[in-house]
Amino acid sequence: RPAQAASLLRRSDPAGRAPGRGTAGRGPDAAAAPGSAAAPAVSEPEGDSLNDRILREPLKHSDFFNVKELFSVRSLFDARVHLGHKAGCRHRFMEPYIFGSRLDQDIIDLEQTAAHLQLALNFTAHVAYRQGIILFVGRNRQFSHLIENTARDCGEYAHTRYFKGGLLTNAPLLLGPMVRLPDLIIFLHTLNNVFEPHVAVRDAAKMNIPTVGVVDTNCNPTLITYPVPGNDDSPPSIQLFCRLFRTTINRAKEKRRQVEALYRLQGRAGARLDLGHSP
C-alpha cells in the first residue's frame, strides 16, 4: 500500500517539506530557531532523511525486533497449539499445515507454525513501529474479555462483538466522515459464532488491509495475509498468542520511542556543532 505508507511518512514528519531550501542555508536558519521543540525544524533538509532513516532502518534486517526469542516449538507444544479439530471438520486448504491425524484428531505441524508465527510477529512489530492502527478481532465469547484486555494493554484496538456489515467497507457512514481505518487486523478466531468465516476477513481483503490470523484446522486460510496455523479453542493456546502479540507490539513501540529520542539527540548535537562553526 504505497499511498498509505507515504501518508504515514508525511504524518510523522511534523515540520513538513519545504522545497527549494539548499544545504547552505542551514546556518542562519538554525540560528533563527535553535531551541525549538521540533528538532526537524532546526535541521530542515536533514529532517526528511531523519524520518526516512527511522523508517528504513528496521527494513534492512530480517528480524529487527528479535521476535524469534519470544517462543519456541516446545513452548507452542506446551500451550497445546498443535491440537486441531476432528478429521471430519478439516478444511481442504489447511491440509498442507497438518502434520497428521491421531485417533481421528488432526495435529498441526508446529515447525510450519513456528515459521509462520515468526513472519506474522515480525510484520506486526513493523506495523506497530510505524505507528499503525492494529485491530484485534475474535468472536469466541470465552476469550472476548482476554482479547479486549490484551488490546487495551498494548494501546491498540479490539472488536470481539457483533460485527456490523459495513464497518470497514462503509466506514465513513458508520464511524465518522474522516475516520482512519486499521492498518493491520489480527484474528484470534477466524470463524464467527456459527462457524462461518468472519466477515472482517473478506472486508479487510476488499479494503487492502493486511491480516494476521490464527487459523485452526476448520478455517479457510486463503484470504489471510499471514496465517498462523494453530489451535484457537484452548485457553492456554489463546493466552500464549495474546501474550506474544502484546509483547511484540510493546517492544516495537518502545523501540520506536528509543530511536526517535536517539535521533532527536543526534539532530540537536549536529545543530549545535553547526552553530559553533557558523561565523
Add this chain to the structure above:
Amino acid sequence: MWKGGEDGKPPRKAGRREPRLGPRSWILRLRHTTVVSTKKNIAALRRETYTLDFIKKQIEEFNIGKRHLANMMGEDPETFTQEDIDRAIAYLFPSGLFEKRARPIMKHPEQIFPKQRAIQWGEDGRPFHFLFYTGKPSYYSLMHEAYGKILDVEKHQNQLRAQGLFSEKTKTKDLIGSRWLIKEELEEILVEKLSDQDYAHFIRLLERLLTLQRGGAEEEFVQRFRRSITIQSKKQLIEPVRYDEQGMAFSRSEGRRKSAEAEAVVYAHGSGRVSVNGTHYLRYFPVTQDREQLMFPFHFLDRLGKHDVACTVSGGGRAAQAGAIRLAVARALCTFVTEEEVEWMRQAGLLTADLRVRERKKPGQEGARRKFTWKKR
C-alpha cells in the same frame, strides 16, 4: 482540435441541450439526475449544530447573566443557586401558561443543549477509545467492565472456597424500592443508540452480578444503574391529633365527592355514635347503602364501635354526601392508626378522592354519550 466536434466547435454534453430546433427554441432539457442525499449529511448537520466553542460561549454567557440576575435581585452573586435563579425568573417573568416547560427558563447550557459526542480521534487519526471500531464504544466498555467484575467476584469466591471460608448468604433487601434504569435513561448516559437486545443483555449481566456475593465496589457499580421508586403511601398527609376543652382526642378532616363537601370530626374513644349536621345518621340517611358507606372505613379497620363521629356536609345529593363523609372519615382515621394500616386503606381506595363528575351533554347528541336514534333513511 476537439475530437468529435462536427463544426469545429467543442463537443456538447449529450442530452443537455437541443440546439437544432432553431435560434429561438433553445430548450434546456434537464437530464434526470438523482441527488443522492445520504442520511449521513442530514444527521451530520444536526449533530454539528452545536460546536464546542458555541457551548463554551453559552456557558460564559450563562454565568455572566447569573451574576447580573443576582445583582438585580439584590442578592450575593457568589452564593446564587439554581433555585434562586428559578425563583427570580418566575418573579421577573410571570407566566400564566399551563405547560411548565413552555414558561421562561434559565438553566445551565448542559441541561438545555442535548449531549453530543466529542471528536473520537486525535490529530494522528488514532481513536481515543480502545473499542472505537465496534461502533458503540461506551456501551461495550460498560459490558466489558461488568463482565470483568463478575470474573473478579467468581475468582474471589473460588479462593474462599479453596480455603474453606466460603459461606452462603443471600442479600435481596437492597433491591426493594428501586428499579433498573430504563433503556432511554441508559441511552442518555452513554450518548449512544442501543437496541432492545443490547439493553436486555446488559440488565441480564447486572442481575448475574447481583446473584453472586459481591463486595462494596461491585455494589456501588450496580447501584449506579438503579433508580429509587418513591412509595406512594409516604406522601399521605396525616392530620395531627388535637385535643378539645374536655381533653378528648379528636381529628378533623375534609372530603369531597361530586359537589358535596363534608367535614368530619372523629373522636379517638367513643361508642360508635354518628351525627350528621346535628341529626342522628339513621334519620339523615334513611337508605342503608349510604350508612354502609359511612361505616366502611371502620368496618375495614375492625373499629366499628370504638369511635364517635360528628360531621357536617353540604351540597351534592344523597349518595354524594355519603361518599364525601366516607372520605373525610377515612382521612381523619389515619391519625389514630398505624402506617401499615394507612397503606392498606390506601390500597383499598379509601383515601383516594373520587374524581368522577357529571359529564356534559354535547351538541348533536342526546346526552353525554347517547347519540340520537340512527335512521337508515
